[in-house]
Amino acid sequence: MLTRLLVVLAVLxxxxxxxxxxxxxxxxxxxxxxxxxxxxRCTVCQTENVxxxxxxxxxxxxxxxxxxxxxGQSAEEIRAYFLSRYGDYILMQPPARGVNWLVWIGPFAxxxxxxxxxxRTLNRxxxxxxxxxxxxEPLDEASRRRIERELHS
Amino acid sequence: xxxxxxxxxxxxxxxxxxxxxQGLWGNPRLIPTVLIGTAAPNFTGPQVGSSEPLSLDQFxxxxxxxxFWASWCQECRLEHSNLLALNExxxxxxxxxxxxxxxxxxxxxAQQYLRTxxxxxxxxxxxxxxxxxDYGVYGVPETFVVDQQGVIRCKTIGPIIGQVYANYTQKILxxxxxGSADTVKC
Amino acid sequence: xxxxxxxFAVVTALVLSLLGIAAPILGLWTKNADWIRVGRQSVTLIFxxxxxxxxxxxxxxxxxxxSVAYVASTSNSKLPLFYTIAALxxxxxxxxxxxxxxxxxxxxxxxWLHWRTQPTIMPYLIAVESSVMFGFLMLIVFLSSPFERIFxxxxxxxxxxPLLQDPAMTMHPPMLYMGYVxxxxxxxxxxxxxxxGRLGEEWIKVTQRWTIFAWLCLTVGIMMGGYWAYYExxxxxxxxxxxxxxxxxxxxxVGTAFLHSVMVQEKRKMFKVWNLFLIIxxxxxxxxxxxxxxxxxxxxxxxxxxxxxRGLYILIFLxxxxxxxFGTLIARAQKLKSRVELxxxxxxxxxxxxxxxxxxxxxxxxxxxxxxxxxxETWKGSKVTVGPPYYNAVFMPIAxxxxxxxxxGPYIAWRKASLDNIKKNFLIPLIVALGTTALAFALGFRSxxxxxxxxxxGFVTTTIATDIGKVSAFFARRDRVNYLRGFVSxxxxxxxxxxxxxxxIGVLVFVVGVIASTVYQTEKVVSLHTGxxxxxxxxxxxxxxxxDVQGPNWTAKEGRFELYRGDRLLTEMRPQKRIYDxxxxxxxxxxxxxxxxxxxxxxxPEVSPDGTATARGVINPLILWxxxxxxxxxxxxxxxxxxxxxxDE
Numbered sequence: 001m002l003t004r005l006l007v008v009l010a011v012l013x014x015x016x017x018x019x020x021x022x023x024x025x026x027x028x029x030x031x032x033x034x035x036x037x038x039x040x041r042c043t044v045c046q047t048e049n050v051x052x053x054x055x056x057x058x059x060x061x062x063x064x065x066x067x068x069x070x071x072g073q074s075a076e077e078i079r080a081y082f083l084s085r086y087g088d089y090i091l092m093q094p095p096a097r098g099v100n101w102l103v104w105i106g107p108f109a110x111x112x113x114x115x116x117x118x119x120r121t122l123n124r125x126x127x128x129x130x131x132x133x134x135x136x137e138p139l140d141e142a143s144r145r146r147i148e149r150e151l152h153s
Numbered sequence: 154x155x156x157x158x159x160x161x162x163x164x165x166x167x168x169x170x171x172x173x174x175q176g177l178w179g180n181p182r183l184i185p186t187v188l189i190g191t192a193a194p195n196f197t198g199p200q201v202g203s204s205e206p207l208s209l210d211q212f213x214x215x216x217x218x219x220x221f222w223a224s225w226c227q228e229c230r231l232e233h234s235n236l237l238a239l240n241e242x243x244x245x246x247x248x249x250x251x252x253x254x255x256x257x258x259x260x261x262x263a264q265q266y267l268r269t270x271x272x273x274x275x276x277x278x279x280x281x282x283x284x285x286x287d288y289g290v291y292g293v294p295e296t297f298v299v300d301q302q303g304v305i306r307c308k309t310i311g312p313i314i315g316q317v318y319a320n321y322t323q324k325i326l327x328x329x330x331x332g333s334a335d336t337v338k339c
Numbered sequence: 340x341x342x343x344x345x346x347f348a349v350v351t352a353l354v355l356s357l358l359g360i361a362a363p364i365l366g367l368w369t370k371n372a373d374w375i376r377v378g379r380q381s382v383t384l385i386f387x388x389x390x391x392x393x394x395x396x397x398x399x400x401x402x403x404x405x406s407v408a409y410v411a412s413t414s415n416s417k418l419p420l421f422y423t424i425a426a427l428x429x430x431x432x433x434x435x436x437x438x439x440x441x442x443x444x445x446x447x448x449x450x451w452l453h454w455r456t457q458p459t460i461m462p463y464l465i466a467v468e469s470s471v472m473f474g475f476l477m478l479i480v481f482l483s484s485p486f487e488r489i490f491x492x493x494x495x496x497x498x499x500x501p502l503l504q505d506p507a508m509t510m511h512p513p514m515l516y517m518g519y520v521x522x523x524x525x526x527x528x529x530x531x532x533x534x535x536g537r538l539g540e541e542w543i544k545v546t547q548r549w550t551i552f553a554w555l556c557l558t559v560g561i562m563m564g565g566y567w568a569y570y571e572x573x574x575x576x577x578x579x580x581x582x583x584x585x586x587x588x589x590x591x592x593v594g595t596a597f598l599h600s601v602m603v604q605e606k607r608k609m610f611k612v613w614n615l616f617l618i619i620x621x622x623x624x625x626x627x628x629x630x631x632x633x634x635x636x637x638x639x640x641x642x643x644x645x646x647x648x649r650g651l652y653i654l655i656f657l658x659x660x661x662x663x664x665f666g667t668l669i670a671r672a673q674k675l676k677s678r679v680e681l682x683x684x685x686x687x688x689x690x691x692x693x694x695x696x697x698x699x700x701x702x703x704x705x706x707x708x709x710x711x712x713x714x715x716e717t718w719k720g721s722k723v724t725v726g727p728p729y730y731n732a733v734f735m736p737i738a739x740x741x742x743x744x745x746x747x748g749p750y751i752a753w754r755k756a757s758l759d760n761i762k763k764n765f766l767i768p769l770i771v772a773l774g775t776t777a778l779a780f781a782l783g784f785r786s787x788x789x790x791x792x793x794x795x796x797g798f799v800t801t802t803i804a805t806d807i808g809k810v811s812a813f814f815a816r817r818d819r820v821n822y823l824r825g826f827v828s829x830x831x832x833x834x835x836x837x838x839x840x841x842x843x844i845g846v847l848v849f850v851v852g853v854i855a856s857t858v859y860q861t862e863k864v865v866s867l868h869t870g871x872x873x874x875x876x877x878x879x880x881x882x883x884x885x886x887d888v889q890g891p892n893w894t895a896k897e898g899r900f901e902l903y904r905g906d907r908l909l910t911e912m913r914p915q916k917r918i919y920d921x922x923x924x925x926x927x928x929x930x931x932x933x934x935x936x937x938x939x940x941x942x943x944p945e946v947s948p949d950g951t952a953t954a955r956g957v958i959n960p961l962i963l964w965x966x967x968x969x970x971x972x973x974x975x976x977x978x979x980x981x982x983x984x985x986x987d988e
Contacts, residue, residue, distance in 0.1 A: 021881065022871045026863055034864070041724045043184060043291040047581050049726070052574045054927075054944065056257055057291060060282035067281075085289040087187035092726035094711065099718075103711045103725065107704040107733050114696050122689055125681040151752045152806075159669050166665060170658050172710065175717045176636035177650045184722055 033066045036075050040065075040082055041090050049092055186289055186308045193217070193299040194287040198277040201255055201263045207277050209252075209299075216329045217299040218251045221285060223258045224266035226293040232312035233270050239313075239321060240274050248301065248330050254279050256293050298337075300329050307339040342407050345395025346486035349436070352388040352443075353476040355381045359469025363462035378465035379450050385472060386443040393440055396427055396485055406492030409433055409485040415496035415921045417892040418504075425509035426499045431633060432485035434512055438629075439475040441513070442468070442520045449524050453545060460542070463531030464524075471523060474656040482649050498921035501893070507567040514560030515587060519625040521553025522594060526622035526664075529615045533667045536674045543605045546618075548980070550598050555976040557591050562969040573927040573942045575860065575957035577965065580730040585709045586628035589702045593621045596698035599748075603691050604677075606753065611677045612668075617695070619664045624702070626657050636713065683755040690748040697741045704733055731857070735788055739795050742850055745843055746799030749836070750806055768801035792854045799847055803840060834982040842975030849968025855961035856937070864955045875956045878939060879903040880912070885952055893919045895928070898943045898952050902932055909934065914943040914954075936963040 037051035042058045050058045050065075061082075068078045082090050094100040197208035209217065220236060222229040236251070243249045253276035255263045260278065267276065279285055288297060298307035307325055309317060325337050359381040366374030396410070400423050405411040413426040413433070428434040446468040454461065479485075502508070525546045532538040564584065565577040578584060597617040603610050630636070634650030681688055708725045715723050750764045775797030779790055807826065814832070815825025830837045865873045872881040883899045895917040902909045912930035919926070932939045937960040945953040 022868075024865045024867055024871050024873050026865060030864065034862070039728075041726065047579055047724065047726050054925075060257065061286070064282060064286055082286070085188070085286055086184065086291070087289070087721060089184050089722040089724055092724055093729040093732075094715075094723040094725060099715070100723070103707055103729070104733070106707055107700060107737065110703060111696070111700045111737065114700060115693070118692055118696050119684070122681060122684045122692065125679045126684060129680045129682055131682075151754075152750065162665060162669065166661060170654065170661075172713060172717060173630065173634075173636060173654050173657075174651075176713045177634060177647045177654065179636075179713075179716060185720055187721075 029066060029069050032069045032075070033062060036065050036069070036078050037062050039075075039079060039092055041092050043086065043090065183310060184289075184291065188289055188297075188305050189308065191305055193219075193297070193303050193305045194284075196254075196277065196279075196284040196287065198254075198279060198284065201253075201260065201267060201276040201278055203275075207252070207275055212250050212252075213303055214301055215247070216249050216301055216326070218249075218326070219254060219288070219297040219299065220251070221254045221256050221279075221288070221290050221293050221295045223256045223293045224262040225258070228312045229294045230270070231314055232294055232318075235313050235318045237271065237273055239318075239326070242322065243326055243330065244273075246330055249326070250274075252277065254284055256285055256290065257282065298325060298329060298339075301332060306337050309339055341395045341398050342404070342486050342488070345392040345398075346484070348388040348391040348395070349476065349486070350480055352385045352392070353473070353480050355385050355388070356469045356473040356476055359385065360466050360473060363466040363469075367462050375462050375465065378462065378469070379454065382443070382446050382450050382465055382469065385469075386440075386447040389436070389440040389443050392436060392486075393427065396433065396436070397424060400424065400426060403496070404492075405494070405496045406488050406490075407485075408487045408489040411489060411493050411496040413497070413499050415498050415892075417920065418496075418499055419891050421506075422499055422504050422509065425503075427485075428512045429499045429503050430485075432479070432483045434516075435475060435479050435483055435633075436485055437513065438516050438520070439472055439479065441516050442472055442475070442523060445517075445520050445524060446472070449527075449549070457541060457545065459535055459537060459539075460528055460531040463534050464527045467527035467530045468523065471660070474660070478649070478652055478656070482646075482652055495921075498892070498919060498924075501917070501919040501922065501924045501926050502571060504919075505567060505571055507563050508571070511560055511563040511567060514556055514563055516560075518553050518555075518557025518560050518587075519590065519628070521549060521556055522590065522618070522622050522625055524549040525553070525597075525618050529618045530664060530667065532675060533615060533671045536671060538611055538675050543601065547598075547601055547605070550594070550601065550618075551976055551979060554591075554594055554598055555973060555980075557587070557594065558969065558976075559973055561587055561591060562966070566966060569962075570929050570931060571926070573929050573944070573955075575862070575929075575940045575959060580708070580725075580727050582709050583628070583632050585705045586624075586631045589705050590621050590624035590628065592698050592702040592705070593617060593624060596695045596702075597621055599691055599694050599698075603688055607680070607688060609677050609679050609688070611675050612672045613695075615668055615672070615675070619661075619668060623657075623661050623664065626660060630654060630657055631709075681754075685751070685756045685761070687748060687751050687753045687756075690744060690751055694741065694744050694748060697737055697744065701734065701737045701741070704737060705730070708733070736791070738850070739788075739791050742795045742799060742846070745846065746795070746802040749840070749843070750802050764802065764805070767805065768798045771801040772798035786858050788854055788858055792850070796847060796851055799843075803844060803847075807837075807840070835979055838975050838978035838982065840975070841978055842972050845968045845971030845973070845975055847968070848964050848971055852961045852964025852966075852968055856959045856965060859960050861958045862955070863957075864953065867952050867954055868950060873954070873956070875939075876958050877904055878909075878956075878958070880941065880954070880956060882952060882954065883911075885946060885950060888915065890917070892921065893917045896943075896946045898946070898954070900930070900941060900954070902939060902941075912939075912941045914941050916943055916946055933963060936961055936967075938962045 034051055038049050040050045040061065042048045042050050042053035042055060042061075044055055044057045045053045048058075050061045052058075065078055068081070073081075079091075088095055094103055096104050193209065195209045197206055197210075200207050209219075218239070222233075236253075240251045244251070251274040253272070253274060255276050255278045258278070263276070263278065277284070285291075288295075292310070294312055296307075296309045296313055297305055300306045306329060309321075311317070313321055320339075325339065328335070328337055359378055362374045362378040362381060366372065366378065396407075398404075399407045399410045400414055401420075403410075403414070403416050409430060409432050410426075413429045414423050418426065426433075428437045446465075449468070450461070450465060453464070457464070528542060528546050528549075532542060561584075564587070568579070569575070569577040597614060600610055600614050600617060604614050630650070630653045634647075634653055636650065683689075708729055711725050712723055715721060746768065747765070752760050772794045776790060776794040779793035784790065784793070807829075810829040811822050811826035813825070814820075814828040815822050818825065818828055820828075861876060863873065863875045867873065867882045869882055869884055872879055874880075879902070881901045881903070883901055885896060885898050888895045888897045895915040897913050897915045900912040900914070902912055910932050912932060914930040915928040917926045917928055918924070927942045927944055930941045932941075937958065940957040940959055942955045943952050944955055
């Protein structure tokens with residue numbers, strides 16, 4: 001009798017308590033860890049960063065970054081540490097120093113030089129093209145509009 | 154097409170093909186180390202199968218061969234007997250010690266591995282990977298040699314077998330144990 | 340038995356390809372058309388034989404014949420039918436066979452289609468296509484045969500890579516190969532022009548048709564790859580600047596430059612040699628792409644098993660093709676040079692040239708970025724990574740420059756644009772562009788890409804809209820109908836131009852989608868128990884339960900999430916963490932919900948035994964504009980290809 005009463009009370013108790021939905025969110029440490037992790041390359045993956053990758057190496061690096069963030073290290077300090085251990089490869093882009101300026105400035109240099117050379121070539125062509133005859137009869141509206149359209153298609 | 158552009162085109166093509174040819178013989182997964190000539194970072198950690206912690210500083214003044222391995226690593230098995238033989242050969246010299254570092258592994262698996270394949274040197278467990286990060290390790294097996302001044306002189310990626318093993322036995326270890334300051338070719 | 344027949348068919352095709360090279364040359368030498376006919380039969384027969392080879396391989400797949408090594412390594416008995424068929428191109432050997440099969444199909448179509456109308460090109464077309472087929476077939480027969488047997492035959496095959504078990508992924512390689520192969524036809528035409536010393540009017544028209552078809556296939560192929568990466572790889576992105584992604588992008592860039600530059604040749608008969616150069620570069624890049632994927636030179640998501648011997652062969656093949664093509668160009672260019680008549684730098688010809696410059700610099704940038712790690716390693720022995728941050732910084736400005744040119748080119752006059760013409764067409768767009776830039780700034784956007792993008796998008800949208808408006812008004816007035824009917828008349832009157840406009844609109848939509856979904860993507864990663872919830876922007880996600888799901892060849896843990904906006908339940912989302920039975924490979928299957936032309940993207944990368952799930956939510960604003968833009972680009976091409984031909988075409 002007593003056990004049955006206890007069971008009924010327990011069931012009523014469970015039904016009566018409101019469903020508690022816990023709202024979870026990212027902490028500042030989560031966010032900072034992600035920011036740093038996105039800038040380090042997963043060395044055993046193909047051009048993935050340590051945040052994206054699912055490999056065990058990436059996971060350990062993320063945990064290591066998290067510990068350092070918790071200890072209060074700045075993003076620069078954490079990156080500098082990994083850089084000192086793994087070399088430039090661990091960054092997601094070539095650091096802008098030394099010979100690497102070739103790859104950073106190269107495209108723009110080629111664009112500018114190419115643009116200049118192209119401009120010079122175009123100029124050369126324009127000056128070597130005989131000028132069109134100057135005497136031109138005035139056109140009527142319909143013809144003018146039709147010519148405009150042809151030129152624009 | 155002017156002569157200048159023609160020459161540029163030919164030179165460019167030849168350069169490209171040469172670069173591709175070079176690339177065929179490289180290993181895109183190999184990352185050269187930046188730590189040669191730098192001080193070997195100290196570490197302290199629990200041992201595999203023992204409660205006593207072990208740290209690198211205990212061995213300052215000796216030549217230390219540091220080998221990173223894991224029970225799930227196939228290539229590590231290839232080199233294991235060679236490592237034991239190396240240790241047998243050089244451990245009489247008080248200036249030499251061999252240490253293993255167990256990487257990304259479970260304690261039971263590591264112990265099982267050592268029971269199966271045997272061991273004659275101590276192994277430290279790198280639980281969170283901190284040691285491996287300090288040494289720029291990204292896979293196993295990787296082996297470092299630290300000289301008597303505590304400077305990293307050599308790093309080998311991959312198993313110590315064949316020509317690499319011969320190199321260790323005949324050139325690298327004897328030279329460093331004798332205190333040589335010349336560059337060692339790893 | 341069947342597989343040996345297939346092997347025999349492919350070996351015969353290899354022998355025939357030699358005939359396909361020799362016969363046309365003999366025909367030219369003896370001036371006997373019968374030899375050219377022999378060449379045509381060879382090409383056709385090669386297509387049939389390769390078809391048989393593929394059929395034999397598919398037969399082995401369908402009968403689960405695991406004594407064939409390739410079949411055993413790319414399938415197993417539980418693999419669903421659809422993927423079993425597609426597994427043929429799931430590995431290196433089979434995908435090469437598919438490549439050369441598509442090449443033989445296109446060659447056969449080209450030879451029969453142009454037989455009567457292009458007699459001068461025909462022998463060279465046959466010889467060049469046969470040469471390329473020879474090269475690939477040598478590789479397949481001697482170094483990469485899918486027909487090898489394995490003794491003893493395994494009872495069960497390994498499996499098709501689970502990442503490839505996906506509809507978009509099965510269509511991606513065939514589409515891509517159709518693009519690469521499609522460019523071989525204009526390439527063969529170009530070689531024909533160089534070898535024969537003649538480049539006539541007809542050349543332009545056939546080249547353009549094949550080019551635009553190849554461009555369509557390549558564009559769709561690349562988009563499919565991006566779309567697959569987006570929902571299968573689970574990081575909410577669609578382009579990683581991975582070396583092999585880049586290898587498909589480079590021929591696209593130069594191919595697009597070629598496509599545009601050829602229009603100048605058509606209109607003004609200029610830049611003939613330049614266009615020959617462009618198509619040789621385009622096709623060379625297709626072959627270089629093949630080299631990079633299969634040689635082990637670069638590591639990538641896509642690389643097939645690496646083998647220096649294969650790599651060396653492909654490199655030699657590459658050297659022979661490029662050497663012959665560029666060498667012939669250098670030697671024969673003088674014969675085909677055209678006179679350049681340019682009245683002003685301010686003209687459409689000029690804009691086309693700058694278009695080419697930007698496209699080539701873009702291709703060179705991608706090339707440099709892809710090969711830079713290799714260069715540094717060879718030169719200095721150290722390694723660097725050239726990843727997305729580099730490309731985003733360097734490539735975006737060039738892309739925006741191109742986009743700007745896209746708004747100028749179609750609306751500036753040929754030969755010489757008067758100041759009046761400039762003012763009429765570009766003054767208002769420039770003012771609008773300044774307005775959209777100010778608006779973007781006022782709305783709080785600060786990223787330089789967004790600000791620059793706002794300017795360019797404002798400018799180009801206005802030039803396009805103004806043109807459509809003007810011409811629709813003209814036809815509406817002329818035919819006395821409403822604007823919409825006016826536009827339809829305008830469209831029909833110059834379908835080629837307006838199909839191009841549609842494609843350009845697609846590009847615009849695409850770029851806006853890319854900027855929005857890249858720069859303004861937001862992400863959140865949390866750990867949850869059942870019943871917990873998290874918010875992401877205006878949305879709320881609750882984890883209702885985690886349960887097990889069984890598939891045909893996989894098992895998964897599936898999380899049932901509820902997506903709310905405010906109090907309204909929008910949908911359920913069910914991301915999975917799958918394990919494929921055969922290979923025990925895990926994959927993350929994403930759940931996607933489209934809203935406001937963007938996506939809410941959810942994956943569940945981890946589920947711990949105690950019921951804690953890691954959920955990763957991403958909001959990708961305007962991502963549907965990325966796929967939609969690609970679709971509109973394709974629509975434009977279809978409208979171009981299937982236009983009613985006018986009498987003079």
